[in-house]
Amino acid sequence: MLQQDNTKKKFFKFQSTFKLPNETLEISINYNDTILAISDLKNIQLYQILEFQFIYHSTLEGHQGGITTLLFSTQSNTLFSGGRDKIIIIWKEIDNQFTIFQLIKENTDWIQQIAVFSNDCYFISTSDDHSIKLWSQSNTQQWSCIQTIQNEEWDPSYVSFNKQQNLVVCVTKYNQFAIWNFQKDILKKIQAVNLENFKSIQQIFFSEENLIFILTLMQTIEIWQQNNENFLFEKKSSFFCQKQQYFIHFNINLQYLAGLEAGSAIQIYHLDQNKELQQIQTIDGNYQASITSNLNGVHLIIIKDYNCLESWQFQN
Numbered sequence: 681m682l683q684q685d686n687t688k689k690k691f692f693k694f695q696s697t698f699k700l701p702n703e704t705l706e707i708s709i710n711y712n713d714t715i716l717a718i719s720d721l722k723n724i725q726l727y728q729i730l731e732f733q734f735i736y737h738s739t740l741e742g743h744q745g746g747i748t749t750l751l752f753s754t755q756s757n758t759l760f761s762g763g764r765d766k767i768i769i770i771w772k773e774i775d776n777q778f779t780i781f782q783l784i785k786e787n788t789d790w791i792q793q794i795a796v797f798s799n800d801c802y803f804i805s806t807s808d809d810h811s812i813k814l815w816s817q818s819n820t821q822q823w824s825c826i827q828t829i830q831n832e833e834w835d836p837s838y839v840s841f842n843k844q845q846n847l848v849v850c851v852t853k854y855n856q857f858a859i860w861n862f863q864k865d866i867l868k869k870i871q872a873v874n875l876e877n878f879k880s881i882q883q884i885f886f887s888e889e890n891l892i893f894i895l896t897l898m899q900t901i902e903i904w905q906q907n908n909e910n911f912l913f914e915k916k917s918s919f920f921c922q923k924q925q926y927f928i929h930f931n932i933n934l935q936y937l938a939g940l941e942a943g944s945a946i947q948i949y950h951l952d953q954n955k956e957l958q959q960i961q962t963i964d965g966n967y968q969a970s971i972t973s974n975l976n977g978v979h980l981i982i983i984k985d986y987n988c989l990e991s992w993q994f995q996n
Contacts, residue, residue: 692992695732706750713974719747762791806836840885934977
């Protein structure tokens, strides 16, 4: 059951708000917390981050359709984006300016999600063309597809890998996910799971200790844990949320989970030593689209009303 912290300690404190020129759907912070990338219908705006303030830097143009996924590498100022134009673009910073380093046109439908391995040597993409693709970087730093997993019955979307980078989880259908082992440049499926009662999966990701978080459309967050005997994943617990969460963000460093109640509030949960979620804070407001944080977790950025950013800072 979902625990609630009775101390009512504020986990995050409001710092600033910033009005955006256009509707924003996707956001990402670079590895050293100095650049924020946001996307509107086709373009990416970059902002310098200075003491929780945002200073416009530049606009990146390259996509011909809406951007569906956007994220920085965790090791460098390399930016990955994918969109409805079926294109993946890899942007690199050269002389303080971001330019297109590689434009990939190997999918036949929308790009859904991209997940970049922390060593910057691989990334995985999912697409509405029913494919999951594994990409590797060559000695020339160009990316090439080294494996395609195709299933016409799948609609792959959210994808995530564990800290050890040897397991990958992906939503394959509305109520199904699969887990692959990753070794020697090959993904090998080890488990496929259908959620009970036809629960629809809204989002899925790994946490630090091989826990899988699953956000469903039945107001629940499920936590799955690996069995030490057969190494398969089993449901450990299920937490009922007072309102439907439409997006969740987990920060590994500080072990907190931020859940978005669309048009309502942000709920902050803490993952304790027993791997139980404790609700520790409610941030009221008309929040709509997305949440992100920097790598160490002290800087939380929330999209409000689609065209406004809010900065919140972790309080010790």
